[in-house]
Amino acid sequence: MADSNSSGSNGGDGSKSYSIPTGNQKKEWAEQQTILKTNLVLKDDHPDWSVTLKPDATYHLESAKGLRYIGGVDLSFIVVYENHAKVKLTLPYIAGYLAFREVEPLLALIETLRTDRPDLEPQVILVDGCGILHPRGFGLASHLGLLSNIPTIGCSKNFLVIHDDGPVLGASPTEIKVIFREFVANNPDAQGLMLLKGDITGKVYGAALSAATTKVAGGAQNPIFVSIGHKMSLETAVALVRACSLYRVPEPIRQADLKSRTEIKKWCMEQQKCLASNTMISKIVHYTADAVLVSAVLAGIKRSTGLSVATDKIESEDIRGYVNKYLTVGEWVVDQGTAFMSTSKYFERKR
Numbered sequence: 001m002a003d004s005n006s007s008g009s010n011g012g013d014g015s016k017s018y019s020i021p022t023g024n025q026k027k028e029w030a031e032q033q034t035i036l037k038t039n040l041v042l043k044d045d046h047p048d049w050s051v052t053l054k055p056d057a058t059y060h061l062e063s064a065k066g067l068r069y070i071g072g073v074d075l076s077f078i079v080v081y082e083n084h085a086k087v088k089l090t091l092p093y094i095a096g097y098l099a100f101r102e103v104e105p106l107l108a109l110i111e112t113l114r115t116d117r118p119d120l121e122p123q124v125i126l127v128d129g130c131g132i133l134h135p136r137g138f139g140l141a142s143h144l145g146l147l148s149n150i151p152t153i154g155c156s157k158n159f160l161v162i163h164d165d166g167p168v169l170g171a172s173p174t175e176i177k178v179i180f181r182e183f184v185a186n187n188p189d190a191q192g193l194m195l196l197k198g199d200i201t202g203k204v205y206g207a208a209l210s211a212a213t214t215k216v217a218g219g220a221q222n223p224i225f226v227s228i229g230h231k232m233s234l235e236t237a238v239a240l241v242r243a244c245s246l247y248r249v250p251e252p253i254r255q256a257d258l259k260s261r262t263e264i265k266k267w268c269m270e271q272q273k274c275l276a277s278n279t280m281i282s283k284i285v286h287y288t289a290d291a292v293l294v295s296a297v298l299a300g301i302k303r304s305t306g307l308s309v310a311t312d313k314i315e316s317e318d319i320r321g322y323v324n325k326y327l328t329v330g331e332w333v334v335d336q337g338t339a340f341m342s343t344s345k346y347f348e349r350k351r
Contacts, residue, residue, distance in 0.1 A: 020092060021100075029097050030136055037138035039146055045231040046151050049123050051239060058191045059207075059238035070244060071122030072252025073106050073144070095160055096136070098129050099143035110148050124151040124232070124240065126252045131237075133196060133206035133227035135162055145230025152229030153237040154206070155250055159225050166199025180208045180223050193238065194223070207238055211245035221248055295330030296337075303334070 021029075044050075049066035053059060093101065114121055130139025131154025139160075145152030159176045162169040171179060183194045192210035197203065206227030226241050228234055244250040249257070302308040309327060314320040341347040 021094065021097070026094070026097060029100050033099075033136045033138040033143075036146060037132075037136070037142065040132070040138070040142055040228075041231045042132065042228050042233070043231075044233045044236050046123060051236055053235060053239050058189075058193055059235050059242065060191070061239040061243040064243075067123055069120060069122045070240065070252050071125040071150075072250070072254075072256040073109070073125060073127055095158075096134065096139075099138075099140040102129075102140060103143050103147065106144055107147055110150070122150060124153065125229075126153050126155050126241065126244065126250050127229060128155060128157070128249075128253045128257065130154045130156045130160055130225070131206065131227035131229035133162075133225055134160055137205075139227075139229075141227070141229030145232075151231035153232055153241060154225070154227040154229050155241060155253055156225045156227075157222075157249065159208075162198075162205065165201055165203070166197075169196060169198055169205065176208065177222055180210075184210060192221075192223075196225075204234060207234065209238060209241060210248070211242045211250075212247050213245060224248055224250070291326070292329060292333060295326055296333040297330070298327060299330035299334045 049064065049068075051061055051065070051067065052063045054062045110121075125141075125144065125148075127141035127144055129141050131141035131145075131152065132138070133154060133156070134142070139154055139156070141152045141154030144150075159171075159173045161172065164170070168176070168179060180194050184190065184192055187194075194208045196205045196207060198205065206225060208223035209226050210221045210223050212221055224241070224245075226234075226238050228237055241250050244252055247254060298309060309323065311320050311323050311327070314323060342349075
């Protein structure tokens with residue numbers, strides 16, 4: 001659907017400066033997440049489309065009815081609509097608070113789509129970020145889904161540690177990949193799906209999923225971490241991610257990321273061209289000033305000593321004319337400088 005390159009939180013108007021959030025700011029954000037997540041819908045709530053899954057526990061899509069447009073956003077499918085926005089970064093990446101950096105420009109792109117092509121509004125959006133698989137249960141996918149009122153799925157490449165609910169959820173990002181690979185090797189019937197369930201609460205936060213249909217060199221594939229964003233069940237979320245995956249990252253997000261990187265490269269090339277142009281202009285100004293200064297020096301020597309350039313000995317009439325015009329510039333500069341200094345209190349004539 002859309003990509004947002006150079007993702008930031010001020011819509012690119014340049015009115016905000018880059019800043020590092022304070023502890024109090026992050027505490028306030030955490031409170032907002034806790035409040036907002038009470039409004040999430042954690043089941044399928046999309047009356048205009050439905051899916052049927054295969055009768056097993058691997059969450060494979062068997063059929064879909066009414067589902068035409070799946071969007072992907074990446075703040076970097078068969079493309080029926082593409083848009084991007086250049087926005088100024090005002091916040092760094094902080095794990096667990098990505099939405100406060102990226103949700104505003106993504107919402108702006110969705111509103112542009114609704115205005116320009118309402119017929120192409122996505123029925124579900126795959127988000128490069130977490131849904132409820134998040135320390136506070138409210139990542140970027142949930143944030144975007146709730147504010148846009150569009151069903152969303154969290155598809156994060158990075159695992160956010162969830163403490164106090166068992167060793168798997170509390171594992172480091174490196175450890176969870178090892179756990180996943182061991183699970184897949186020992187459970188081939190799972191077909192690359194490992195549910196992420198809390199040992200203490202029994203809550204299913206999401207799933208680690210390896211769904212690529214394209215062979216990847218180098219052995220086992222790292223998982224993508226899938227979770228409910230908004231108005232979506234985990235079963236449907238996993239099934240759609242499976243159906244959209246040629247590689248590790250589902251295609252809507254992968255395409256958004258690729259197009260975002262292309263736009264960034266274009267922008268960088270434009271900046272380089274501007275820099276080269278500015279450098280050339282600076283050189284021209286510098287050389288012009290030097291030439292005027294030399295001409296003024298020659299005019300001053302002529303007036304003080306009588307010595308001047310013997311232009312009459314230049315054989316080419318055109319060149320002789322150019323040189324005379326050039327020397328005239330120096331005469332004009334000396335005249336203007338003399339007139340200014342004669343009226344200034346900071347200069348005086350001494351005989």
